[in-house]
Amino acid sequence: MKYNSLKYTLVFLSLISITLWGCLKDESFDDHEIQSVAGSGNQNVVSMALTATNTTNHLQIAFDKSDADTTFDAIPVTLAGQPATEDIQVKLVINPALLGDYNAENGTLHEEAPTSVYSVTNATGDSATGYIVTIPKGSNTGYLQLKIKPNDFLGKDYALGVQISSISPAGYLIASNLSAGILALSTKNLWDGKYTLVQKQVGWAAYGIADGETNTWPSDVSIITASAVADDINTPEGGNLQPAFTPGGGVTVFGATAPRFTFDPVTNAVVSVENTIPDDGRGRTLQLNPAVTDSRYDPATKTIYVAYIMKQNGRPDQYIYDTLTYVGPR
The missing domain is CATH 2.60.40.1740 (hypothetical protein (bacova_03559))
Structure with a gap:
């Protein structure tokens, strides 16, 4: 299937709001x-x-x-x-x-x-x-x-x-x-900035997660440079945790799950999605959706399209389709 047949848009902020901290x-x-x-x-x-918020005491600073x-x-x-x-x-x-x-x-x-x-x-x-x-x-x-x-x-x-x-x-x-x-x-790499997020999720209706709905995150999100070719997502509501929706468009996040997108700097294709948080026993991992072959950044529209899967022990796969549209620098 072609991913751009789906609709979406993205969200903002910076790494401290990460686990709803104090x-x-x-x-x-x-x-x-x-x-x-x-x-x-x-x-x-x-x-x-x-x-x-980082137990490894690792700090990434990205400059303009x-x-x-x-x-x-x-x-x-x-x-x-x-x-x-x-x-x-x-x-x-x-x-x-x-x-x-x-x-x-x-x-x-x-x-x-x-x-x-x-x-x-x-x-x-x-x-x-x-x-x-x-x-x-x-x-x-x-x-x-x-x-x-x-x-x-x-x-x-x-x-x-x-x-x-x-x-x-x-x-x-x-x-x-x-x-x-x-x-x-x-x-700051090419993809760094503030975005809007539109998201569709499929697979976890039985667990109180929106299923088949397309929802828009209520605030801008930040796409934050993690390396020359990789970026993390960060929201004001949930820090670096995976954003999600409950039925009807309520916002939530998935614990112990922090997505990192890696891009091909030549083609702008998204080549991997990974969870950067260590396993807490649930076995949550992220991977690109192999059925969607065009996860990418479109430089003409400054839009990131990415389709990926969250896996967890004992549960069906949770399918996530994000469309992130650039708003401005963070």
């Missing part, structure tokens, strides 16, 4: 909307919390195309509890092994960003020996600031594996679960 936010993190200051009852614990120098707070180091009573020096080291481990576990293709495409503006040291970031007296957070030219990242999948190696003066602990992370940097 994560603490610091105003300094708002530009990325996904960094968070980790809290703890122990005054002496220092952490490097890149994300509010530009050849201008861009400086930003890239990596926060945070003292839990009360503000620091003295300056605290936190040493961050670049650890390429973190990228290898992450790639192996998640099927990504991150490569270490060469030092020629970034510089550190506010810390002493270098990529070989490590960088010293200061949490100032009276504050809880210090930052490693980076300066880049976004156009240097066009078509690249650059990232940095970073970890806390030491803290000075003595008496501070490195958080065991937030001592290392991955900062992935890219320029």
